[in-house]
Every structure is written in structure tokens, then in C-alpha cells.
Amino acid sequence: MTRGGIGAARVGKALGLVPRQVRLAARTGLLAQHQDGTFDADAVARAAADPGPFLTALQREEPLTATEAAHRLGISRERFRRVARAAGLAVVDRVRVSRYGRDLEVRYYRTADVDTLHPHIAADRELREAARTVSRSLAATKAAATRAHNRERAANARRYLATLAPDRQTDPADVIAFACALARLHGTAPARLRRFMADPRVRDIAEIADQCRYKPDEIADLLTTSTPRAIAALRALARPHRVWATLGVPAEDIAHRVPSIDHHISTDLLHELATDPPRWLLELHADRELEHASAAVTRWLDREWHAQQRRAEAVCRAAEAVIDQLADDAVAELFALPVEVVVELRPRSNKWTTAYVEELLHTRPLWLRSLALARAEIARRAAARTRRETARSQRRLNWRRTWARALSVPLDTVPDTVERPTPAALHTAQTDPPPWARPH
Template sequence: MVDRTVGVGREKVRAALGLAVWEVELAAETGLLRRLPDRSFEAASVRAALDDPGGFRQGLAQERRCNATESAARLGISVQRFKRVAAATGLVPVAGEDVRKYGRVLRVVYYRAGDVDALADHVQADVELRAAAVAVSREQAAQKAAVTRKRNAELRREARTELESRKPADAEGIEKLRWAVALMRTAGRFPAPLRRLAHVEDAPTGQLAHLMRQARLREDELAAMLEDVLPRAARATEGLADPDQVSAMLGVSAWLVSQHVPHFGGHVPVPALRELAGAPPPWLLAAWADIEFQRASVEVVRQDEKQREAVLDTAERAASRLSDAGVAELLGLSKEVVRRLRPGTGRWKAAYVEQLLRRRPAWSLSEEAAWAEAERCRRRRERREQRRGQRKPG
């Protein structure tokens, strides 16, 4: 029995109602049990719970706190769908806390169980809308796929028709070689006779290979076509000169030759090269003339540059030397003393004079000091000559 005149302690309430501690605290937070200022519980609210235990339990279950995972499990849906429905309906969390997990601090929010249960109709509507959207998307995708298949079939027929019209005749030659290499690229097979030309850049061959891929030839068709054309294409490569050989035989670039004769990526048949060398056409003669003119122009420029460098060198040497009179005027001394003070090279270099003017030595400040320096230099030369004569044998 519960005394209605005084508050009831938490342990007595828990024992009387058969609750866990967290359930008692949740009931107090949500108002199912009224808590007095002394932290005890009002006897009337406890008595009401005891009188209707089923209703109390049901109300407590509605107030339970559920995180996103628990809420999704409660509704039988995925967490992503629950979050989408909660955002669409404006469901507001009733509590939250920061939890450290995976080395990070995560914000975990809790929803009221009764509010979560109320989303059942919204969840069903979301499921139906999503299913309808998927059905519409699949229908549209099927329609688009049908249009694409029809268009691809039309492209395949057009490509096969054009491919048949471009099929080379039985004669051997460059076109037969291009047809074989295009078949090799499409089939992904590179037999030895043509392997060296399989990846040579040739625009018509690339276009032909693209057309074959659009025609969607079967593997057996490609194998039969390649087997039929391979022997003649292999013979066409025997007399084929590469771009370096073309340039060496004709003296012009292979790119220029390929503009006027049949070729495969700059590779030209040797008989065609011999015919061009024996009877040069006007365009080849003009190319040779241009080359000779360029060589002559380069030689003239080289000679002019050489002559210009010689003139500049002479002028530079002349400009780098000063006369005795010029040095005397710059230093403010007489020409005679300047002549006696010439450096050991016998010439006044401009750089040396510039250094003298920047850092004036004591002998350059007056005529008397300059003559004294000249006399000192004369005596030093005489002593050097005497020592040199004494060192000579005999």
C-alpha cells in the first residue's frame, strides 16, 4: 500500500511498479510520475499507475527513446529510408548526446517511440512512391533501350553497306594493305607479316577500322576476311619503304612525298620511288629547288655572321685599348710620365684604366708622385734583369 500523504522513494516506486531505474527516470521526465522537490515521487501519481498498470506501461513504451537504428528497426525499414521519411515529415528529436566512436565524436539523437510509430503511414507512402518511381524509371529505361537497339541496328546496316562498297578489288596495293590492317585492329589479331605496320598512324586505316566496329562483324566473319586478304597484303609490304628510306632516296620529307603518291602512313612502294627519282615531276623539282635555296640562304647567313663576328671582335679589341695621351688626360698627368708607367703588356686596357680611376693610387694624384713611381718601376726592372742574367749558366 502507498501512503498518499508523503512522497514515495524511487526504490519503493520501482519495486511497486516493477520498473528498472531508467524506466522510473523516464517516467519522471515525461510526467507519467510526478517528482517532488525532495526527489521523491508524488503518492497520487504512483497510486494512479498502480490502478492502471497496462495504461501506464503503454504510455511509458510510447515515451521510450530510440536512436535512428532502433527507430528504423521499429518500423521495419532501413536507416536511410527512416532518415529520409523523418526529414520529409519534420520529425524532431527529443534528446541527443555526443558519442566518441571510430576515433571521432559523433552526434547521436533520440526520437520518441510514439512519434516514430506515428510514421507508419508515411513509411508506407514512401515505399509506394519509391516503387512507382522505380517502375516508371524501368519503363523509361526499357523504352530508351529499345530506341537505342533500333538505332544501333540501323547504324550496323548502314556501316555494312558502306563497308561492302569500300571493299578493295582483288589487285594488290596500298588499299589492300589498309583493309588488312583495319581487319587486324578490329579483330585484335596481329599476324607476323603485317605486325610491324599494325600501329602505324594512317588516317584512312583508322576510319576503316571504326567503320568495321560499327558494322559489328562477328569473330568468324573477321577471321574469314583476314585469312582471305592476308597473303596479298603481305606481298604488298615486301616492296614498301619506310619514311626514313623515302627521305634518303628522294632527299625530301616522306610527308611531302605522301601528298602525291599512294602511301600507308608515310610508307611508299619502292617502284614508285624509283619512278619519281628517274623522272622527277614538277612538285619534286620545286621541292629540290627550295631545299637548295634554303641551303644557300643558310650559308650566306653563316658567312655574314662570321664576318660580322670578326668585325665586332676587331672593334672590341680596339675599343678596349687607350692611348698614352688619352690616359694622361684622364689621370691629369703628362703624356711622358704616362708612357713610362705603361703596364707590362705595353698597352693601356680600358678595364685597367677604369680601375685606376675608381681607386686612385697615390702615384696618380700628382706629377711628382708619378715620376717617382716611374723611377721605382725602372729600378725594379733593372734588378729583375740582373737576377735573370746571373741565373744563366756560364
């Protein structure tokens, strides 16, 4: 310790401060320091003679975290952060800590600055209260508009549902659909109507009835009124198998064209359709006949193809005992193609072996099914052959260039039949050059 200065330990003992408070007093200028870090003896003596003002000033300089500051002001930490951000409260220190497996930044605020936030807190409280008042007013307005909209929607739905209500002229399928929709909405259905509950029309009508906002008692009254009519209408329905037997088309094909429920239609409507079929029913009949004819032709073609395959296999088996390969004219006759086309379609072995022909008969590739497809296959093979030859020539040229560079000879002296320039081959050639690489 230099002359005229007091160390931090003696200052803390004289003023009753811990080392952190001594450092805080020095940093905030409450205690003067010399250049060597010691404290001025006169300043320490003045603080010790009247410690009240000094400790009060030191307390105002204490750093507080957000939690401590919020506790001091009697507010939540979220409100303190919001008010501090709005008031532009200065951060006196930042410390990074690792907590709960995360790196966090702890901010410290000056106590004196924190105490100045009381007006801002009052303003924030008033602002939040005003915002809540406005929000409640807007919510009330929105709720009133929603209720008015719901009432109007319910009134429109009730008017529309009234048009769906059955009367004496209503088709039996519509009567049953209306009663099933009310039963779906009510949650209970008569046993004789349960098989119709999954029909899409029932679901659609139930959604409309749900928008009517009926009370449970009102729904029960409507269901009580509609159920006897629906049960009586069951006797006037024709089942799907009867519809198919009478009209010749499946019931599901006409269900979307006439009043129906679960592919059941009324017997009167069925008699009318059978007596005077409309145009769409005649078109359905024509489509069914066309499907039957197409299926019959497909079956016949399939039988013919299998018969042809069996005949061809028999020919192949008979020929296999004599020769192991077939001539071009025999293959041409077998596949019903010209001989010149069959010659171009030879495999890479240039032989029509019986095993290969049998494989073609089993797989039946596209290029054997018509002359046009066969010519397209010939063109494709020619193009592929040209690409292979071009690639082979380019590869051979690259090999020759590699040999020419490795042995320092002209490119023309490297033969076309030279082998691939692998590292081992190049090393051998450099040690013992081949005849074409030796100087003449």
C-alpha cells in the first residue's frame, strides 16, 4: 500500500462493507481512488463520520435483476420488462450464465433508475385497463353481431327445412330421409330406420336441421310427427336387387338421378321407369350392353391368344427335338411378321434359339404385337447401336491419347487395338515399351 492511500480491506472494515460493495462504491465514484487502486483516506474518513448519506447513496447504486426490480416495485416480472422497455431503462451490466442446460443473459439495472419507474407503471396500468375496457366493448359488439348472424342463419335454415318437410305428395324415399335426419340430430333412431342412417342425404339434411338451432323438445316433437310417416313409407320402397332385376341396371347407377335412400326407390317410380324409360336410362342400358360386349370380346381374344401360345409352344417343343434354333422364316410365320423385319429383330447372338423364342412367347413384348411396333423397335435398336459404336470409338480415342502422352509418342503410332491404360499397364509399358512405341 502506498503512502496516503487505504486498501480495500481496511475500507470495508471501516465502513462495514463487503468487498462487492467496496468495488461498487469505487466504480460509482462514491469513494475516490488513487492511481495505484488505494482509496483516499479523507473520503473514507468523511464516509465513516456520517455513514447514513453514504450508505443511502450506495444503496441507490445497487444493481438489480429483473426479478429483484419487479419485487421492489411490487409488480410482475413481465410487467417490469414491458415498462422498462417502454421507458428505455438503461442496463448497467450484463452477465452470461449457464442454467438448465442453456446459456442465458442476466441484465442488471440501477436501483435509482428502477425507482423512477413508478409513473411509468401507473401509466402502463391505466393503459392496460383502457385496453381491457375497449376489448370488452369490442367483444360485446362482436358477440351481438354473432348472435344476430346466428339468429338469421337459424331462421333461413328453418325456412329451408320447411321446404324439405314431407307432405302427401312427397316421395317415400324423401319421407324416410327427413325422418332419419331428425333421428340423427336427436341421437335416437327407430330400429326399422337405422339401416338408412348412413345415407349421404340423411347427413346433409341433418346438417341443415342442426343450423336451425332447435331445442331438444322441438326436435323430439318433429321426430314424433315424422316417424309414423317414415315407417309407413317403408312399404312403398323397392329394394336394390328388385331395381336391378326390373330395370337391368344396378340401383347405385340410378340412385343419384331419382329420389332414393340407400339405393332404395319407390315402387311407383320403379314401375314408371320400367314402363316409360327416360333417355338417361336407355343410355345406361346401352353402356351396360357395351360393357358386356367388350368383356366378351376381351375374353375371346384372351382365349385366342392362349390358344395361339399353346400352338406355338407345341411347335417349339416339336422343333426342339430336331434343332436348337429356328430359321427367320419360321419365326416370321410364328409371330405373323415379314421375314425382313424378323431378320432385323434378331437377338445379339444372331440366332433364334428355341429357348429365346419360348421366352418371347411367354413375355409377349410390345414389339411383337404389331408391324408398326416392330419397326419402331428396329429403329430404337439401330439408334442404340449407333450410340454404342460412337461411345466405343470415343473411349478408344481417349485410351490412345493417354498412351501417347504416357509414352511421349505421336497419336498416329498408337494402334486402335491398344488395351486399357491402367496404372499397371502404363508402368509396364514405360519399363518395357511395346513395339509400336520403340524408336525405329
